[in-house]
Amino acid sequence: MLKELVAKSRSYRRFDEAVKISRQTLVGLVDLARLSPSGANMQPLKFYVSADAEKNESIFPTLGWAGYLKEWAGPEAGERPTGYILVLKDKGIAHVAGIDHGIAAQSIMLGAVEKGLGGCFIGNIDRPRLFQVTGLSPDDYEILLVLALGKPIEQVVVDDINENSDVKYWRDASGVHHVPKRTLQDLVVG
The missing domain is CATH 2.20.180.10 (putative fmn-dependent nitroreductase like domains)
Incomplete structure (x- = not known):
């Protein structure tokens, strides 16, 4: 069963935007990250979740979608994620996150696949703009990854x-x- 989940956990970049993800679903996925291992048990990660269409629309242009697909600017309207989870390092807890964000992100993605969803780990981020969009402070947090989630259509x-x-x-x-x-x-x- 785990091997099937891992095999289905691909980097999906096109979604059925009509299939909404609830904030409750996103928070449930964050709970999987909460239960995941953490180096020295420091637990320096925090998570910003968005299931709001208007907020998602402002997050979308801060992300780079597919470095190897030079001719593709990312998913078109109607094929965009319906949920985002920003993986953050709380600077007040630790100076480094180690590999915690990779472990947490994989736990979240496997949970998403189990729910019939999919997503993409995104590290190509316009961080200054994303801080503006979310209202988060770069003094308090470091944006490590963005997880774009939805019902895959590709x-x-x-x-x-x-x-x-x-x-x-x-x-x-x-x-x-x-x-x-x-x-x-x-x-x-x-």
């Missing part, structure tokens, strides 16, 4: 590659999103 497939092949994801003529992954044989050494 097909994402994993293609095996060998260790010398290109790792860049791409879309075919039908709009299917291909994600090259190294084979298990290429990953296990010794």
Whole structure:
């Protein structure tokens, strides 16, 4: 069951905007992050959630969507996320977050997939603009990641590659999103 959730947890970038995500659902996903491991149990992460269409519209342009797809500016209206979770480091708790935000984000994404949702980890962020949009203070928080969530409408497939092949994801003529992954044989050494 876990392997299926992991396999379904792809980077989805197009969503059915008619399928709304509630704030309660987002807070429930944050609870999965709360229960996840934390380095030295410092728990330096905080989370800003948005299920509000107007707020989501202001968050959307602060994000870069697909670095390898140079010709694509991101999802069009009607295909945008209906929920966002900003993963923040509380500067008053810790100077560094270590790998906590990666662990938390994966827990959130697996929970989203379990609910029939999907999303994308976004690190290409116009942080100054996002601080303005959210009203958060850069004196108090560091924006580590944005998780864009919704009901996926795109097909994402994993293609095996060998260790010398290109790792860049791409879309075919039908709009299917291909994600090259190294084979298990290429990953296990010794």
